[in-house]
Amino acid sequence: MANFVKIFDTTLRDGTQGEGISLSVEDKMKIARKLDSLGVHYIEGGWPGSNNKDIEFFTRVKELGLKHAKVTAFGSTRRKDTLPENDINLNRILEVGVPVATIFGKSWDFHVHQAIQTTLEENLSMIYDSVHYLKSKGLEIIYDAEHFFDGYKNNADYALQTIKKAEEAGADWIVLCDTNGGSLPHEISEIVTIVKRFVSIPVGIHAHNDCELGVANSLAAVMAGATQVQGTINGFGERCGNANLCSIIPNLQLKLNYSCISEEQLQGLSNVARYVSEIANMHLPVNQAFVGAAAFAHKGGIHVSAILRNASTYEHIKPELVGNKQRVLVSELAGQSNLVFKAQELGLNFDNNNEQSRKLIEQIKEMEHQGYQFEGADASLELLIRDAYGKQEELFTLESFKIIVAKNDDQPVVTEAIVKLSINGESVYNAAEGNGPVNALDNALRKCLLQYYPVLQDMHLSDYKVRVLDEKDKTAAKVRVLIESTDFHNTWSTVGVSADIIVASADALIDSLRYALIGKTRSTVQIEEQKERIGLVNH
Ligand SMILES: CC(=O)SCCNC(=O)CCNC(=O)[C@H](O)C(C)(C)COP(=O)(O)OP(=O)(O)OC[C@H]1O[C@@H](n2cnc3c(N)ncnc32)[C@H](O)[C@@H]1OP(=O)(O)O
Numbered sequence: 301m302a303n304f305v306k307i308f309d310t311t312l313r314d315g316t317q318g319e320g321i322s323l324s325v326e327d328k329m330k331i332a333r334k335l336d337s338l339g340v341h342y343i344e345g346g347w348p349g350s351n352n353k354d355i356e357f358f359t360r361v362k363e364l365g366l367k368h369a370k371v372t373a374f375g376s377t378r379r380k381d382t383l384p385e386n387d388i389n390l391n392r393i394l395e396v397g398v399p400v401a402t403i404f405g406k407s408w409d410f411h412v413h414q415a416i417q418t419t420l421e422e423n424l425s426m427i428y429d430s431v432h433y434l435k436s437k438g439l440e441i442i443y444d445a446e447h448f449f450d451g452y453k454n455n456a457d458y459a460l461q462t463i464k465k466a467e468e469a470g471a472d473w474i475v476l477c478d479t480n481g482g483s484l485p486h487e488i489s490e491i492v493t494i495v496k497r498f499v500s501i502p503v504g505i506h507a508h509n510d511c512e513l514g515v516a517n518s519l520a521a522v523m524a525g526a527t528q529v530q531g532t533i534n535g536f537g538e539r540c541g542n543a544n545l546c547s548i549i550p551n552l553q554l555k556l557n558y559s560c561i562s563e564e565q566l567q568g569l570s571n572v573a574r575y576v577s578e579i580a581n582m583h584l585p586v587n588q589a590f591v592g593a594a595a596f597a598h599k600g601g602i603h604v605s606a607i608l609r610n611a612s613t614y615e616h617i618k619p620e621l622v623g624n625k626q627r628v629l630v631s632e633l634a635g636q637s638n639l640v641f642k643a644q645e646l647g648l649n650f651d652n653n654n655e656q657s658r659k660l661i662e663q664i665k666e667m668e669h670q671g672y673q674f675e676g677a678d679a680s681l682e683l684l685i686r687d688a689y690g691k692q693e694e695l696f697t698l699e700s701f702k703i704i705v706a707k708n709d710d711q712p713v714v715t716e717a718i719v720k721l722s723i724n725g726e727s728v729y730n731a732a733e734g735n736g737p738v739n740a741l742d743n744a745l746r747k748c749l750l751q752y753y754p755v756l757q758d759m760h761l762s763d764y765k766v767r768v769l770d771e772k773d774k775t776a777a778k779v780r781v782l783i784e785s786t787d788f789h790n791t792w793s794t795v796g797v798s799a800d801i802i803v804a805s806a807d808a809l810i811d812s813l814r815y816a817l818i819g820k821t822r823s824t825v826q827i828e829e830q831k832e833r834i835g836l837v838n839h
Pocket residue numbers: 314317347349350351376377378379380404405406415416417426446479538
């Protein structure tokens with residue numbers, strides 16, 4: 301029987317102390333619902349003594365009827381030299397009607413003197429009075445011992461007295477905090493072991509990531525006997541962030557055989573990570589462990605050759621266990637195995653080690669040497685593969701184009717594109733104006749193509765990015781243009797490279813139109829599927 305560890309999520313409180321994160325009440329409600337579906341045991345919703353937004357959240361969260369998680373409100377011990385019943389911050393916790401209060405108090409004598417500027421005795425009374433007051437009102441009390449590890453290292457006797465006071469006052473949990481994130485795993489392990497012998501109530505860990513050790517320190521604490529882990533989704537939080545629950549939970553369950561959430565809930569982890577980063581408007585790094593898009597993405601040819609034989613050769617777990625998936629990237633580091641994988645994804649059947657795939661991989665390596673990058677341009681890659689295997693009928697070719705940009709005195713700039721295409725053996729000319737050369741070219745191409753392929757009506761450009769490749773060549777430098785297009789159901793990316801930005805854009809545009817016409821979107825991220833994956837679709 302696996303040991304059980306309770307997961308305490310503080311994304312909505314400590315997570316919002318991270319730079320760049322601000323959640324509305326509506327955002328907090330959505331995240332709370334998602335965290336509940338993940339199966340966390342506690343959701344710390346905010347600090348009602350801090351602001352009205354958090355008070356509103358605690359009022360409204362009751363509407364959600366959460367199934368797994370208990371909602372908890374945060375606050376400090378009472379202010380020095382006051383009575384707990386007169387303390388606004390403690391009373392706000394009571395007023396918002398939560399079943400659990402999480403209050404933090406000082407463990408480090410240095411902080412007592414410097415930060416709150418009171419005596420060591422008064423701090424012990426502040427802890428006792430506050431825990432006792434909230435406990436007497438029937439709440440479950442989680443006592444967060446702020447700076448416990450630093451406090452213990454400076455004055456072990458005093459640090460231990462503080463948590464003893466909380467225990468005597470009726471706390472249900474003592475959570476040891478590495479508030480400044482400066483401790484190392486062996487220190488955490490030693491100190492948690494000592495505390496476990498010193499108190500008789502359950503112990504938890506709250507770690508920060510200032511030494512990139514938030515996850516390691518949380519795991520060390522659990523292995524030393526902690527049974528509650530506090531952290532945030534994606535490690536959002538003050539300074540370098542909090543311990544990342546998206547790594548802690550799978551490590552506990554899949555590596556250390558602890559039990560936190562169900563297997564099915566664990567399979568929702570990548571979805572939760574992406575959803576929360578979307579709502580918080582924070583970029584989710586592709587290389588984030590377990591849940592990042594690149595966590596199981598293979599680029600080196602040697603790796604892909606091996607994973608095609610057995611995925612465990614380069615994957616530490618099955619990606620599906622955490623709701624992620626295996627991906628293969630094609631670049632100048634690819635071998636034929638990468639192409640075989642991609643071709644299979646496209647439903648094309650070709651063998652490793654044949655002449656075509658050898659030629660194609662050489663062509664891709666040479667194009668990447670020239671500045672192409674196919675990792676971010678799946679649609680251009682698919683067209684190359686289809687062309688190489690003769691699976692792509694020629695729908696049109698661009699024979700020539702001309703762009704005219706005219707600027708006269710104080711008149712607005714006028715940009716016009718004239719294009720000549722060959723479509724089904726016929727020469728077709730057209731001209732169009734646009735808001736800049738790329739837009740004019742796009743408009744002129746469409747004027748020609750729409751008569752033959754009305755389906756193009758539905759597609760449009762959704763993103764356009766330019767990257768200068770050799771800055772030292774100044775304005776003669778080559779550029780790489782990446783275009784993202786969408787037809788409301790699917791989105792796909794194409795690439796063009798040239799010393800002339802218009803030519804690079806035209807190449808990427810032509811690929812985008814060709815791709816739209818072959819009607820194949822298998823290798824692209826499907827918008828609806830993506831929305832579904834991150835839970836933004838209401839059923
Ligand atoms: C480790 C952590 O993450 S703790 C959480 C940190 N998060 C936040 O601070 C976000 C929310 N904070 C706030 O909204 C505000 O800081 C408030 C409402 C809590 C307080 O605001 P103010 O009353 O204006 O005080 P201010 O923030 O300037 O100073 C903090 C006060 O809290 C006191 N304080 C700090 N820690 C504690 C504690 N554990 N117990 C009691 N009082 C404390 C300080 O002594 C100081 O009071 P003083 O000036 O009377 O000595």
